Amino acid sequence: MSIGFLGVGTISAAVIRAMSQRGGPAEELLLSPRSEHLSTALAAEFPHCRRLGSNQEVVDEADIVVLAMRPQQLDQALEGLRFRDSQVIASFVAGTPPSQMATLVAPAHRVAQLIPLPAIEVNRGPLLICPAIPEVERAFAGLGDVICWDDETRIRVFSCASAYMSTYYEMQNRIIDWMAARGVEREVAARYILSELEGLAAVGKATPVERLGDLPDEHQTRGGLNERVRRTLSEQGWFEDLTAALDDTYDNAVLRRTGE
Template identity: 25%
Template sequence: MQDKNIVLNDKKIGIIGVGTIGGTLVDALIKNDIVARERIIGSTSHEASAREVSEKYGIETTTDNTEIADEADIVVLAVEPQLIEKVLDGVSGSFSPDQLVISVAAGITTEFIESKIDGGIPVVRSMPNTAITVNEGATVLVAGDFASEEDLELAKLIFEPVGLVEVLSEEELMDAITGFSGSGPAYGYLIIESLIEAGVRVGLPRDRATKLAAQSLLGAAKMVLETDEHPAKLKDMVTTPAGVTVDAVMKLEEGGVRVAFFKAIEEATDKSRQLKLDGKDG
């Protein structure tokens, strides 16, 4: 195992569970020259998917997680939350404190992971989203009891090139983060899909409606991030008195759009908490 005081490109990264988010991460690491493909090893549960992953990304794959725990400097846990306990039980003896474990599993606490792998192994819990594919991800990191500032920096090196990274000290907020930005792209797609249908209904060709809806949301998101103005103020700027937009806003409010989001995020946060309970975490 190598010393942590070196650049990420000298590290070997192991990803346990190269599925949707694990695969997205592998792709992002390679495409952005964050880590060379030769330094990435991934695992799946089936031989067939291990072969597929190896062919797709050109990385070494295995179905034996202990190979990953033995070889990698940084081990990313990217299996479904319900499988985390079983996976950790299978590799718990293979870790050493000079490694770093990064989990992306929804609802699974650093305390739970630490309790499963003995020996004060540093753990960083992360919650990325699939927009890391296009370098526009939103990732939140939180350090476990044994993770140092340096470990957080290493985790940042992985996620910063693929989007926004926020570090939190309150791990209890991670369930809200999971239901908020972890699931965030799905909410964006739903809004875009609804706008497209609405555009088609008033006569727009579907392809034009798709581009215009996506670009309108991209533009609005950039305005919020780059002008630092409150979204309500930016909305006011689009909303001419007695104009077109205010009529549309009235209809959206009539449809309970805000309350729908309140309820959706609350439901998703509760579900993330439930995953933690299912994972038998105290």
């Protein structure tokens, strides 16, 4: 199988590195020529990667075409490209659901939208595939946790739900900063907090879904430190603010702008 990437930017590079480092048979990865420095470097680093001369050459040679340009670059990138009926399209582009994308890549008609997150580079984190297409599932197998979902009207829910990444790191760093300000060497504070967060995520993942609601209470002692922090934040409306921020993003964020 050959997988062609139209757009070799941040997220494609992460996916290409992850695909190149997983075990099993290596697919041929075909790279479009833009982002010259990065696409040339990836082709030089991985023997099964080839940088081609044009977008059309990538489309002509690929069984699966990955669309990985920014939403506002999509129309220009697709202009004049000729796809094949038999081709499968895996789109990373936010804001254009598969049914709408199918009209832009006709006669290709098997289109999935994917949401890869940056942690894919270290083979972790979720990778949404909507709808499930067996060739796409096979092509992306082993890159974090593949989650298939068939209702494209809910893709926006997934996109908005994962939009807390920068908030998460801000929170992580604030706690490290707080420890450092209280006299703990920053390197030690970072190791301590990063290990704690990794442990919490591991416990969360190992807990059955129906028991997830118990975890907050299970991680605090009556009258203890955890209870105090959680109660203070609850009283300040911290958790409601988080839900409100997700609501606001879901209701108002524009994921696709044309003509910019």
